[in-house]
Amino acid sequence: MKKIEKEKLLRHLEEKGNLVRLDRARQDPLSVTKSSHLPQEELLLLFRINGDKGVEIRVPEGRGGKILFGVSPCEARAVDLLDLTFLRDRIDPYYKRKREDNVLFVLACNKPRSTCFCTSFGYGPFSGKFGDVFMVDIGDNLLIDPVTEKGSKALEGLELEEATPSDLEKMESLKRSAEGAITTVNIEGISEKLKKMFLDEIWADLAFKCVNCGACTYVCPTCYCFDIQDVERTNWGYRERVWDSCMFPIYSLETSGHNPRPTGVERMRNRIMHKFSYYPELYGEYGCVGCGRCIRACPVNFDIREALETLKEVEVAA
């Protein structure tokens, strides 16, 4: 690992491009990292009826990337999960552009929050494999380690010192205390179990307190559902993509009037199933990173950790 003065690095990055400093407290409740790749509202194209020339269509240009400074490991991991949806089987050009242009400077979490449970997913507050550059704040200096080529490029032209053994020791002790502050939820086997629980009665119990707002899904860094709508004006208009949420009744409402998820129970089930059963089945990864944002944003204290514990305890026929 290398080391550098924080201010020096920031000055360098400021010169390099559009620097966005993420202060952990200000980031809540929304994940700026998610919205930098998948904005809540995104213009897809503009259309205009031009006399007898017919319809003219214009696709907006990209706005250039951002350097996101201070991304938490969980948020960076969440972007990797978004890639599975937007870059794996089919490529979403709008997402791809931002993904390629943005540079993620990940900062290890010295002080996890009481709602963090990232360690349940095989990584932790000091995992250095996400984003483009990994950093640890050891007080006066940052320990720094490029993760990707893009990350190395962003550091070009900087003089980095070699980290000393005492710096590394400091990092280890910060890491130990951070990891020790996190409560891990044991989710082993949950995805297999959930496959057999689609019709279980527990969902009604779990969903009781939930009022099906969009808070948890909007703040979640891995939730990506969207809606595409055309907004029409007199002889022009635009098509845009806006966040949507499986918690809303109209999300699954079909044109016929039929709704396959008619009540909050099915909608709550979908949220959990998607993250802990469908995601693992499709991609071999959980669709939750344990950031705890949903827990903090929920108006009725629906705690996904508690829900997982409850689901684990339910007995299902083999």
Place this chain on the structure above:
Amino acid sequence: MFEKLRETARELLSKGEVECVLGFAEGTLPMIYTPYHARKPEEAEKLVYGPFAAPNIATYLRKLKGKKAAVIVRGCESRTINLLISEKQLNREDVKIIGVPCTGALDRKRILKDYGGEIREARIEGEKVIVKGDKGEKAYVLEEYISPSCKSCLYPEAIDPDIKIDGPSRDGEKADFSDIEKIEKMSPAEKWEFFEKELSKCIRCYACREICPMCYCESCFVDSNRPVWVEPGFDYTDILSFHLIKMYHMAGRCVDCGACERACPLGIRLSFLTRKLTKDMKEAYNFVSGLSPEEKPALGVFSPDDREDFIL
């Protein structure tokens, strides 16, 4: 301190008088109780009440349709029940009303902000909230951190409960609307700026709508796409339309419980709107919503001597 309530609930459940007792239980985070319905006598042990209860529990009655339920209510929640009965959403016979004393609901987000660190524990001690976390132990005077809606609450105590749990409550006579009066005195431009600053933070998650006991419409105008009343996206016109139309639908129906404001993940001060509504209804029609289940909805009746001076 919840013994009396728990005993009452236990008895109702063991005698089979009700199928469940709806109220709150301790949550997983500090300073927030979570909605809970006790279905077995032993589950009554979990019931709690007090400033940490943020939602309006009457919202959950729609999930218990067809069940005989007892519901633990504060003043605003009991008025909600009256409104639901008068709007034919609920039968009086189906609910047993347990009134609990109310000193107001906590504006939790303000304590989180002022503490400035991670709070891991909290408890109420007399008139204070004591919190503990990475910034050490701190005490906050409850009354200073009470929801704005509770500050102007006219009826903190449950109206005509079947069972009443005694205890110290707020004084409805001391309802304070002074901050609303301040906004009333602003110029139109100042008002516009004031509300824009507050409401433009809205992410349209609709937590404020879903938590509201009176927003029970099966399909909401904001969700309609034929016709489109409110466009998708974040144009301030659309955000403002959502909030103003919601308020129109709330005139004489909002009980000013403040649950919408406490639910908002962005901490938007929705009580500036709900309290103005409450104040106007009181001043213009001497009407307070939900005082009796027999009362006709304010906007559903006409009287020749109704005020007209606001009509342009």
